[in-house]
Amino acid sequence: MLFARMMSSAALTALMAFGAVGGAQAQDYNRGRNVSVLQRERPDYQAIGIRTGGFTVFPRVEAGAEYTSNVYKTDTNVKGDVYAVVNPSLQALSNWGRHQLQAEAGLRVRQFASETSQDELGWYARTTGRLDVYGDSYLTGGADVEHRYIRREEEDFPELAVGPLPYTTYGLNLRGVYQASRLRASAAGYVRADRYSDTDAIGGGKLSLDGRDVTTYGGELRGEYAISPDTSVFVQGTSVHNSYRVSGGVFGPDRDNTENKILAGATFDVTALMRGEIGVGYLRRSYSNAAYQAISGLAVNGTLEYFPTELTTVTLRVRREVEDSILNGVGGYTATGGSIRVDHELLRNLLLKGSVEYTKYGYQNFDRTDNIWGISGGGTYFVNHLIGLSATATWLRRDSSGTAGRNNFNDGRLMFAIVVQR
Numbered sequence: 001m002l003f004a005r006m007m008s009s010a011a012l013t014a015l016m017a018f019g020a021v022g023g024a025q026a027q028d029y030n031r032g033r034n035v036s037v038l039q040r041e042r043p044d045y046q047a048i049g050i051r052t053g054g055f056t057v058f059p060r061v062e063a064g065a066e067y068t069s070n071v072y073k074t075d076t077n078v079k080g081d082v083y084a085v086v087n088p089s090l091q092a093l094s095n096w097g098r099h100q101l102q103a104e105a106g107l108r109v110r111q112f113a114s115e116t117s118q119d120e121l122g123w124y125a126r127t128t129g130r131l132d133v134y135g136d137s138y139l140t141g142g143a144d145v146e147h148r149y150i151r152r153e154e155e156d157f158p159e160l161a162v163g164p165l166p167y168t169t170y171g172l173n174l175r176g177v178y179q180a181s182r183l184r185a186s187a188a189g190y191v192r193a194d195r196y197s198d199t200d201a202i203g204g205g206k207l208s209l210d211g212r213d214v215t216t217y218g219g220e221l222r223g224e225y226a227i228s229p230d231t232s233v234f235v236q237g238t239s240v241h242n243s244y245r246v247s248g249g250v251f252g253p254d255r256d257n258t259e260n261k262i263l264a265g266a267t268f269d270v271t272a273l274m275r276g277e278i279g280v281g282y283l284r285r286s287y288s289n290a291a292y293q294a295i296s297g298l299a300v301n302g303t304l305e306y307f308p309t310e311l312t313t314v315t316l317r318v319r320r321e322v323e324d325s326i327l328n329g330v331g332g333y334t335a336t337g338g339s340i341r342v343d344h345e346l347l348r349n350l351l352l353k354g355s356v357e358y359t360k361y362g363y364q365n366f367d368r369t370d371n372i373w374g375i376s377g378g379g380t381y382f383v384n385h386l387i388g389l390s391a392t393a394t395w396l397r398r399d400s401s402g403t404a405g406r407n408n409f410n411d412g413r414l415m416f417a418i419v420v421q422r
Contacts (some may be wrong), residue, residue, distance in 0.1 A: 033230070033269045036305055036313040037343040037351060045349055045382035047421045055092045055101075062087040064390070064417025071115045073152040073398070073409045083112040083119075085417065100130040117163040117200075120149045136179040144171045153396060153411070155333070155361050155370065156326050160207055162200040167212075169194045182226040189219045212326065213245040224267070231268040236279060237261070242324060252329040255292070259285040259322060261299050276316075278302035285322045285332055292331030295322050295364050311345040325363065333363045337372075349382040367402035378415075388419045 049056035062085070069080045089106030108122035126144035133139060149164035150157050157165060173190035194216075196209035217240070224234040240259045247254035263279035284296035298320055306314040318338040325332050337359030344352045354377040361370040378392030394413040400406040 034275050034307055037345050045385050048385055050422060054095050056095055058091040060089050060421035062417060062419045064415055066413055066415040068411060068413050070409055070411040071118060075408050081112050081115045083110050085110055098132045103127040120164055122149060123147050137177060139176050141174040158326060160201050162202055165199055167194055167196040184224040186222045192216045210246045215243045217241045230270045231266060233266050236263045253289045253291040256288040257285055259283060263299060274306045276304035287331050293364055295332050313343045315341045330366045331364055333361050336360045352379045366404060368404040369401050371399045373397045386420060390417045
């Protein structure tokens with residue numbers, strides 16, 4: 001679902017470069033040696049914010065228009081349409097010398113010109129905080145609630161639904177990091193509840209989705225040792241339990257399951273050429289009901305950033321993981337894929353980007369394999385610290401094979417957007 005979730009939000013995704021100017025988040029492998037195109041500070045173009053007490057408030061509105069050549073993601077009777085995208089948001093960030101608190105809320109609206117059954121009204125609110133304990137050790141935690149939509153191009157979209165599938169997700173998380181000399185250790189835990197509402201079904205009536213309500217409990221332990229200032233090695237173990245609120249029904253027998261995964265790898269930020277993190281290991285997802293066979297095998301998660309010049313960043317991502325299926329009697333599927341993205345600073349206020357992404361979905365004991373391809377290209381132009389303009393062209397294709405395969409489709413998109421921020 002990686003590509004589908006990214007590319008189906010093209011208007012928002014295309015403007016991320018402009019938002020990143022206001023303060024990109026450093027990743028664990030970032031040791032400050034290299035700075036990517038999107039992370040580079042641009043004082044003349046980044047958001048200034050409004051200071052109030054111990055906080056700075058950042059209001060922003062993203063608005064755009066997008067054309068999609070295949071609204072319903074079909075291979076016959078293809079329909080195109082134009083829709084408007086409006087994403088207002090408000091973020092507050094503390095200015096304290098120690099500790100940090102951040103809160104954010106916003107809307108994500110999609111309004112179609114003709115195919116109004118595909119309209120969306122999403123929203124979110126989240127808060128995160130960091131408590132500096134001692135030295136470089138700290139605690140972080142957060143809470144969030146979000147009303148989201150699953151779209152037709154995504155792997156877990158129900159074929160009988162008329163429009164995008166709405167659901168609300170609630171989450172809590174806590175993480176502690178201890179750092180001393182060359183050693184870094186962390187422990188994290190989270191709980192997340194996804195709650196679905198019945199939705200309109202093709203042919204009339206309602207599609208019951210009670211069987212998709214799930215509460216997820218997850219934990220992670222990680223130990224990291226620096227063998228040099230540039231490179232460290234790590235071992236990471238995670239355990240996740242998915243507990244479904246309703247068993248049986250259209251989704252088949254009880255699908256409660258537990259996944260355990262262990263990764264070993266390295267993080268690095270070497271020379272002026274590259275930085276990244278790569279972890280390789282083993283995962284196993286087992287189900288409480290014997291009707292489903294356990295899924296196990298290779299686990300991979302990695303990101304590599306290559307800097308051929310100071311003005312160009314090439315980002316490579318790879319992954320292999322397991323997801324729960326929504327098909328009757330099918331426990332889960334593997335998602336294996338990767339992407340290559342190039343960001344280039346043509347001018348100080350003009351960024352170009354291009355990407356190619358591929359994901360393969362393979363099902364356990366079910367004759368279906370889905371291949372998703374995506375190609376995207378565009379640019380962002382910063383007028384000043386208040387206004388940014390963006391344009392993105394995207395092509396998305398699904399090839400589905402097997403006796404239970406889905407319909408294939410091609411979808412071309414073209415997006416123009418503006419962001420106004422303070």
